[in-house]
Every structure is written in C-alpha cells, then in structure tokens.
Amino acid sequence: MFRLPIDAESFPLGKGPMVMLILFLISTLFIFGRSEEQGEDIEFWIFANTHYEEYQARVPLFEAQNPGVNVQLINFGGTMHDKLLAAMLSNFGAPDLVEVEITSIGRFLKGAIDEVGFVDLRPRLESEGWMDRLVVSRFTPWSYRGRIFGIPHDLHPVVLLYRDDLFKAAGVEMTEVETWDDFIAAGKKATRDLDGDGKIDQYAIVLDRRTESDYFSLLLQQGGGFFDEDGNVIIDSELAIETLEFFTALFNEHNIATPVYGTWHGDPSNFAAMQDGKILSILAPDWYVGILKSQVPQMSGKWKAVGMPAWHPDGRRTTTRGGTMIGITKQCKHPDRAWELLKFTYFDRPGLVNRYETTRIIPPLKAAWDAPIFKEPDVYLGGQPLGELFIQLAPDLPPRYQNPYWSEAADLLNDAIFAAVTEKQTPREALTDLAEKVRALMAKDMDRWGEM
Amino acid sequence: MNRKRRTNLLWNQQQKIAPYLFIAPFYLLFVIFMGYPLISSLVMSLYEMRGFQSRIFVGFGNFTDLFGDPIFWKSLKNTAYFAIGTLTLQLPIALLLAILLNSKFVKGKNFLRLAFFAPVLVAGVFVAIIFNLVYDQRAGLVNQEFILFGKEIGWLNEENYVMPAVILTGVWQWAGFNMIYFLAGLQGIRQELYEAAAVDGANWWQAFVHVTLPSLRPVIAFVVVVSMIGSLQLFDLPFILTNGGEPADAGSTIVMYLYKNGFQFMRLGYAATIGWVLFFIIAVISIVQLKLLGIFRDE
Incomplete structure (x- = not known):
C-alpha cells in the first residue's frame, strides 16, 4: 500500500499547514498542467x-x-x-x-x-x-x-442632423442649404440671443475643438487627410490649413459654433444642451444617431437630417467618422x-x-x-427614412488612409486644433508645427531602423 | 532498519527544507510578478521596440529623448501640481475633519465619519463621470453657484482650470480616507499629555502645536508619503475626467503619458524609461519626506 514519506502528526506545525501545502500543489498542477482543449x-x-x-x-x-x-x-x-x-x-x-x-x-x-x-x-x-x-x-x-x-x-457616413423647428423659427429652410457658405449664412440667422441678455442662447452647430473628430471629418470630406496613401504627412497641406481656418472661423469669426458641452459629443451635458435647444445641428455618423436614440429618446421627432453641406456646388455631401x-x-x-x-x-x-x-x-x-x-420611415427623425439617406451617401465616402503613426499624430492634432481655435497659434502655425513634429518622429525611426 | 534510517534522514531533511517551502510561494510569486517585470522593464528602457518582434539597443537614448520631450515635462508639471495640491489642501482638510470628528462637541460622529469616508468606496471611474457633470461649464453644479457671481469657468475646457478641477475631485474622494488615519492617530494620543499642557497654561492652539502635531508625527509621515506616492501615480481620474488629458495635455500626468506611449503609440522602450524615471522621482521624494519628518531619527 502507498504511504506518504511523512505523516500529518510529524509535519511541521501539524495537519493544517500540510493540507494547505497539498492543496497548493494540487491547484498548481491543475493550473499549469491543463491540457489543450480538443476540437475547433x-x-x-x-x-x-x-x-x-x-x-x-x-x-x-x-x-x-x-x-x-x-x-x-x-x-x-x-x-x-x-x-x-x-x-x-x-x-x-x-x-x-x-x-x-x-x-x-x-x-x-x-x-x-x-x-x-x-x-x-x-x-x-x-x-x-x-x-x-x-x-x-x-x-x-x-x-x-x-x-x-x-x-x-x-x-459610418456622416450627415447633418438639425432641429428643423428651430431653424424654421429663424427663417431658415435647411433642405436648401447645399454648401458650407450656405450654412454660414443660415447659421448667422439661427444663432441667436433669445432673451436679450447679450449672451447667445442657441448656436447653429456644436463642434468638438478638443479633439480631431469634427475637424478631421471636414478634412476627409474634402479628400484630405493626415497621411496620404504612401504614408507621407500631408497635414500641413494648403487644403488642411484652409480647412482649419474655416473650422476656427466658425467659432471666432462667424460665431455660429459652440464648443461641445462636456468632453465629447456623447457627453450627458451635450445631450442636456440639445434638449434645452442650445444646439441646432451636429455632424452625425450613423452610430451617433443610435446613441441619441438610446440616450435622449425624449427628443424623438425633433431632429431631421440632410447630407453635409458641400465645399463647393455638387461637391461631396458626406464624410466618415x-x-x-x-x-x-x-x-x-x-x-x-x-x-x-x-x-x-x-x-x-x-x-x-x-x-x-x-x-x-x-x-x-x-x-x-x-x-x-x-x-422605412424613422420615427426619431419625424418619419424621415434615414437609412435611405445614409445609403444614398455611402458610395461617395472618402478614403481614410491608415498609418502606424496615427495614434501619435491624432494626439498632437488634438493639441493643434485647440491651439488654433483658442487663437494661441494661427491654423498655419499649428499645422506646420504639428507636421514637423510627426515628420521628425518618423525620421528618427527611419534613422534607427533603416525603414519605416 | 534501513527503513528507519531513511525516515530519520527524511525527518532531518524536512526540518531544514520546510521553512523554505513555506516561504517559497511568496518568493515565487514575487519573482514572477515583480522581479522579472522589474528587470525586464529596466532592460527594455535601454532598447527601442519596433512592432511586436524587433528591438534595437539605444543605451540611454530613451532617457535623453525623455528629458527633451516637452509633453513629458508638461505631464511632470501637472503631476507635481496635483501632488502639491494634495499636500496643501487635501491633507490639512483631512486633519481638520479628523480633529472635528474627534471632538466631544460634535454630534453624530459615526454617521459623519461614514459620510466622509464613503467617497473612497466609489470607483475612480464613477467619480470621474460624476464630476464631469459637476464641472460642466453651463449646467454643472459648481458653475451654477459661480454664475451667481457672474462667472462661468470652463473647468474641463480651459487649460488653467483642468488641474484645479482634478485636485478638488481628489480632495472629495480621498480626504475622508486620510481622515481615518489621522483619527486613529488622534485617538492614540494620551489624554495625560493634554492635561499636563493645560496645567502648564497652554491654550488650545499651543496644545495642538506642541502636543497633537508631535504625537501625530508617525501618522503624518505615513499619510504624507503614501499620498505623495499615490499622487505621483495618478492616472484614472484625470484620464476619464479630461478624456485622455485634453485639452492641450492640460490634464496629462506622468502615468498617463507612460500609458499612451506604451499602449497607444507602441513605444514600449520609451514607456519603460518613463516608468523608471517615475520610480526614481518617487524614491527620492519619499526618502526626503521621511528624512524631513524625522522618521530616520533615533529617539
């Protein structure tokens, strides 16, 4: 008969520690000795x-x-x-x-x-x-x-979601807005101080100035990007600079944009501002409409959607986010x-x-x-068939070229946008500095590794 | 006969081996989960990683890069700001609360102790989400009060206010926790010392300065050092509250920058370097604090 070389009585500190040691050994065997499961x-x-x-x-x-x-x-x-x-x-x-x-x-x-x-x-x-x-x-x-x-x-095509009732109250028919110039004109009518206290109570559009989300969407809409297809940095191109100038002007020159309430578009504070009628439009990808439906169901029937204003007549009416x-x-x-x-x-x-x-x-x-x-008509958009609009825009989605340096680039782009909108740097300075930083990062790796 | 000799031999052997077996689990786990990662990260800080398989030896290249990195300095400045805020705001408040709740004149002490302690039971993530609403520029609770005085502060949207907002949130969450340490320290001070001070004609303030504070020195040292280490390792609260350190890295901390480099930018060597620099900062500050607080002094 098998016998352990030691018995419980002679084990140091008695039976308890011996049981604990045995349990430890068994569980170790179980954890590390588990065989690979069979099958697909x-x-x-x-x-x-x-x-x-x-x-x-x-x-x-x-x-x-x-x-x-x-x-x-x-x-x-x-x-x-x-x-x-x-x-x-x-x-x-x-x-x-x-x-x-x-x-x-x-x-x-x-x-x-x-x-x-x-x-x-x-x-x-x-x-x-x-x-x-x-x-x-x-x-x-x-x-x-x-x-x-x-x-x-x-x-993830993007549309312009807008408060039809409030734009109409300001005398604007949003279905007639086709370009960003049209939007600025419409926005100036709709951005208003309603109670005469000298403070604007409703803004034509809410935009995120802390992160790249809205600016980059606008840049993609024009066919731009941070990197081109071959991985070159193009964020200091004239197109990118002009887009950032336009973006900052919506806040500082035309005064029709408000920074996002809270930290991003999905912030409860932002939803609260929407419900209070402080925000009249937002650039919304398809997934964002899903979020709105679940987070602010009480706004059902208040929104309508159109393609994004184009940069020029007959231009692209969407982007992707x-x-x-x-x-x-x-x-x-x-x-x-x-x-x-x-x-x-x-x-x-x-x-x-x-x-x-x-x-x-x-x-x-x-x-x-x-x-x-x-x-199918979408109740949340007052019966408008939103899916049809998204599908109509889908074939025209711009490409968004991927790059291993995107995370670093996006982090720095956030800072550049904020610096431009808060007028710490001009859009040209902000994007030129940014491009130099990212190029330097890439060049350093190139030196180190001999290839990207 | 042989069997008996063998048993004796085993008995003698196990007397020697058993203690090592008992402490083996700790050392085994320590080597696997602390020793190996520590050495591995030290080695890693001397390399730059590329992708998942390649790495190249750069010596102290990562360290020189780090000292010339403006975002690292900004993150260090923010972290120091938070640490100083903790020392100058959070700990005095914690001590004050402890003194009040140790006083015989305050009623409902148990309830108040629980109430002040409770915030630490809330996970940091939820605290950040709650305070996101509290600091909201237009509708937040804080600004609702400030608006009465005609001010509307962008707590999380303006660079200058981001770290004060993080510090105030830290006070809310941790002051009650530190209060418990001070309370335990206060309750350990012998009443005779106060009686002797009273006999000598000491007023309340003199008793506080000459009896309470010296008696609390070990507790203060512990709370200061632990709070400082916690402050220097700050991550989750500003990460969520400021959506990753925005705007313009105003909410970025050292650990947040470490995380970004390691997990978002895949610069693991650089991240390991940040980790080791942080370790030395914490070690130096802790030793200096303990020295200043007289913990190394022989009494």
Whole structure:
C-alpha cells in the first residue's frame, strides 16, 4: 500500500499547514498542467457591447450550421485593445478573431509589415470576389502597404442632423442649404440671443475643438487627410490649413459654433444642451444617431437630417467618422473556420439587416442595401427614412488612409486644433508645427531602423 | 532498519527544507510578478521596440529623448501640481475633519465619519463621470453657484482650470480616507499629555502645536508619503475626467503619458524609461519626506 514519506502528526506545525501545502500543489498542477482543449474552438474578442449582443444572438446559428465548432465570444469592453496588444507582444493568448476600433489599429501596424499580428485577407477577398461587393474606400483604414488586415464592420457616413423647428423659427429652410457658405449664412440667422441678455442662447452647430473628430471629418470630406496613401504627412497641406481656418472661423469669426458641452459629443451635458435647444445641428455618423436614440429618446421627432453641406456646388455631401474592423490573428489555430465565422457575422444579409435595426449602422455590403428596412420611415427623425439617406451617401465616402503613426499624430492634432481655435497659434502655425513634429518622429525611426 | 534510517534522514531533511517551502510561494510569486517585470522593464528602457518582434539597443537614448520631450515635462508639471495640491489642501482638510470628528462637541460622529469616508468606496471611474457633470461649464453644479457671481469657468475646457478641477475631485474622494488615519492617530494620543499642557497654561492652539502635531508625527509621515506616492501615480481620474488629458495635455500626468506611449503609440522602450524615471522621482521624494519628518531619527 502507498504511504506518504511523512505523516500529518510529524509535519511541521501539524495537519493544517500540510493540507494547505497539498492543496497548493494540487491547484498548481491543475493550473499549469491543463491540457489543450480538443476540437475547433474559435475565440472571438469584442470591445463593443452592441456588437457583442448581436453576435450572441447569431453565433448559435453558426454553431448549428457547423457541428463540432464552438465559438467563444468574449467582450472585454474598452480594455480589449490593450489585452490584444499584450497577447500579440507575448506571442501567446491572442484570439482567433478580433474586432479592432479605427483609432487603435495604427499601433498594431508598427514594425516590419511581416510582423503585423493579423493575417492578410486580400487573397481570400479577391479569390472569393468580395472586393467588388463591398465599399472599396472602407478598406483603406484597415490596409497598409498593400495588405488588408481587416474587413470593415461599417461605413459610418456622416450627415447633418438639425432641429428643423428651430431653424424654421429663424427663417431658415435647411433642405436648401447645399454648401458650407450656405450654412454660414443660415447659421448667422439661427444663432441667436433669445432673451436679450447679450449672451447667445442657441448656436447653429456644436463642434468638438478638443479633439480631431469634427475637424478631421471636414478634412476627409474634402479628400484630405493626415497621411496620404504612401504614408507621407500631408497635414500641413494648403487644403488642411484652409480647412482649419474655416473650422476656427466658425467659432471666432462667424460665431455660429459652440464648443461641445462636456468632453465629447456623447457627453450627458451635450445631450442636456440639445434638449434645452442650445444646439441646432451636429455632424452625425450613423452610430451617433443610435446613441441619441438610446440616450435622449425624449427628443424623438425633433431632429431631421440632410447630407453635409458641400465645399463647393455638387461637391461631396458626406464624410466618415469612426469604424471597426474584424481581423484574423496570426495566432489563429483554425484560420479557415475563422474566415467562415467572419463571413457569417459580416457578410450575411439577414444579420446586417438586424444590425441596422438595433444600432442604425449601415453595412459595407452593398447587397444588403436594398432591404426594405433601410427605406422605412424613422420615427426619431419625424418619419424621415434615414437609412435611405445614409445609403444614398455611402458610395461617395472618402478614403481614410491608415498609418502606424496615427495614434501619435491624432494626439498632437488634438493639441493643434485647440491651439488654433483658442487663437494661441494661427491654423498655419499649428499645422506646420504639428507636421514637423510627426515628420521628425518618423525620421528618427527611419534613422534607427533603416525603414519605416 | 534501513527503513528507519531513511525516515530519520527524511525527518532531518524536512526540518531544514520546510521553512523554505513555506516561504517559497511568496518568493515565487514575487519573482514572477515583480522581479522579472522589474528587470525586464529596466532592460527594455535601454532598447527601442519596433512592432511586436524587433528591438534595437539605444543605451540611454530613451532617457535623453525623455528629458527633451516637452509633453513629458508638461505631464511632470501637472503631476507635481496635483501632488502639491494634495499636500496643501487635501491633507490639512483631512486633519481638520479628523480633529472635528474627534471632538466631544460634535454630534453624530459615526454617521459623519461614514459620510466622509464613503467617497473612497466609489470607483475612480464613477467619480470621474460624476464630476464631469459637476464641472460642466453651463449646467454643472459648481458653475451654477459661480454664475451667481457672474462667472462661468470652463473647468474641463480651459487649460488653467483642468488641474484645479482634478485636485478638488481628489480632495472629495480621498480626504475622508486620510481622515481615518489621522483619527486613529488622534485617538492614540494620551489624554495625560493634554492635561499636563493645560496645567502648564497652554491654550488650545499651543496644545495642538506642541502636543497633537508631535504625537501625530508617525501618522503624518505615513499619510504624507503614501499620498505623495499615490499622487505621483495618478492616472484614472484625470484620464476619464479630461478624456485622455485634453485639452492641450492640460490634464496629462506622468502615468498617463507612460500609458499612451506604451499602449497607444507602441513605444514600449520609451514607456519603460518613463516608468523608471517615475520610480526614481518617487524614491527620492519619499526618502526626503521621511528624512524631513524625522522618521530616520533615533529617539
């Protein structure tokens, strides 16, 4: 019979410590000795609650269609990108499939192109003919040096959401506003001091001067950007400078814009200002309309939407803001199966229709656009078929070129915009300084590494 | 016979080995979760990382870059601002509250102690969200009061007001927590000392200066050092309150800049350098504080 070399009585400090030691050893063995699970398990990381809820409802269908496949959905919320970064750095623990937010993707593209932690999806997209069926410009945020590391979840076209009642009260018909010059003229009529105390009570538009969101949307609308397709810094181009001059003039010269209330457009203070009638319009991507509906349902029926004012007659009436991609990581154990799940969640028409129903997000798959739901009147917009407007604008979305230096660039761009709007620097000075800083950063890395 | 000898041998061995086995879990965890990351980050600070796999040795290049980085200096200035605010505002308030709640003239002490302590139970994230509303320029609670005097301060929108807003939020959240330490210290002071001071003709202020404060010295030293370390490591409150340090890095702190470099810009070597510089700053300040407060003094 097996006997332990020591008995409980002779163990130092008695039976209790011995039991604790045995438990410690067993749990250590259990933790570190766990064998790899068998079968085709797909781990899918998500950071957005709405996406998670959508996939939770749809994944059982995929599992039923693919017996033996087990999909593990994990919603890490806002910390997901940091966890993904750590997993890719340690070359261990990354999921098979993952969604990444547009402002975060740049950091994952740093280093040699072959070291990027995502699988290049271009071969699969081209061989299966998906490129023509999606809005091509939406691949640009997820592509770098000719490789496509992610499939767009969305288009995020931007419209001008406005208070029809308050503009009309000021004698302005917003459907007649076609250019930004028209908007300034309309805005001057609608921006008013209602109680005669010398303070403006309602502003024609609310814009974010703390971050790049609104300025960069306007720049993209004109076909500009921070980086061009080849990765060159173009933020000090005449186009970028003129756009910032225009942006600052809306606050300081025309006095028709108010800085966002709180810290961003989704701040409760901003919603409160909207309800109080202090804000008459806002540049709104599709996802923002979804937020408004959930956060300020009491404003239902008060908003209407038109395409953004163009920079010149017959110019582009939209831009794009925000976005998410789905990618297959290089640590994926079953890339073919992951690709099937990717297609199921991103290219399946019923699923995309359901997505629009819950989040108002327009999908990049053109084949989904003729679904009746996109033509349905939207109660929140007083019966206007908002989906139809978004889809009408979608083919004209500008490209947004991605770059590994985007995070640093965006951080500095925030400062430059604030400096220009608060008149600490002229728009030209702010953007020239900014471009120099980012170029210096890139040049330093070039010196160090011999390539970008 | 052999069996008996073997058992004796094992018994003798386990007498020697057992103590090490008992302390092994701590050292094992310390090496894995503290020792290795510390050494690894020190090595990392001498390299610049590129992507997920490549790195290049730059020696003290990251340190020289850091000392010429204006955003680092701005973050350091903001952090120091918060730390000084904590020392000059938060801790005196905490001490005052402790004295008041230790006084026999105040009623409902237990309730008040709980009320002042309660904010620390709220997670920093929620505190930031609540104070975002409180500091709102047009509709916020603070400005509602200031507007009465014709002022409308952009607490989170104007560079000069961002750090004061963060400091005031810190006071709200942490003053009650530090009050508990002071309260425990006050309750440990022997009553005879006050009686002796009274016999010598000391008034309230003299008793406070010559009895209370010297008796509280160890507690004050502890609270000052711990608060200072916490202040220098400030991250979540301004990160959420100022949406990542905006506007114009007015709310940026050292740890926030470390986080941005490490996790947003993927400059891990540079982030490790910031971490080590912060470590030395904390170490030097803590030693100086302990020295000034006489903790190293033999009595």
